[in-house]
Amino acid sequence: MRYSDIEFNVVYVDPSRSTNGDGSTPAAAANKLPDSVSGFADNTCYLIRRTAETSAVVIPNGSSSTIKNLLIMGMPNASDEMYELVPSAAKTAWGGDSAEYANVQSTAASGSFALPQAQRFLLHRVYLFRDGINADQYIFKFQNS
Numbered sequence: 001m002r003y004s005d006i007e008f009n010v011v012y013v014d015p016s017r018s019t020n021g022d023g024s025t026p027a028a029a030a031n032k033l034p035d036s037v038s039g040f041a042d043n044t045c046y047l048i049r050r051t052a053e054t055s056a057v058v059i060p061n062g063s064s065s066t067i068k069n070l071l072i073m074g075m076p077n078a079s080d081e082m083y084e085l086v087p088s089a090a091k092t093a094w095g096g097d098s099a100e101y102a103n104v105q106s107t108a109a110s111g112s113f114a115l116p117q118a119q120r121f122l123l124h125r126v127y128l129f130r131d132g133i134n135a136d137q138y139i140f141k142f143q144n145s
Helices: 081-085 088-094
Strands: 009-013 044-048 069-074 102-105 120-124 126-129
Touching: 069 102, 069 126, 120 126
Parallel strands: 009 044, 044 069, 069 120, 102 126
Antiparallel strands: none
């Protein structure tokens, strides 16, 4: 998938799946994001299926100075400009889903998902939330000047 003149590898994520796949196709989607920031890969789009709020993936805390380009994208609606960028397999499998957003939850009150060398970061069609946590940190942190 090409975005901002960079070719991004797509990892499919479906939080409503009961089993965790390898993320290579919508049918083999992972059911969670990587457990640690170090598990995320540079130049990768984590394409997350839009689901009801009862299904969410968890965003970990930590830091990675090796990630420069990262997309965390909820599956776009057909009316979104981003829809044209996603692979046809995603459009066929998830394009007709009725939920509005992919749900991404932060479960830690302190600490952030930090990308100090980030150059391109996209969070699209994602409901990013914390539940019942008195948090003192941002969920995402970008320190690159």
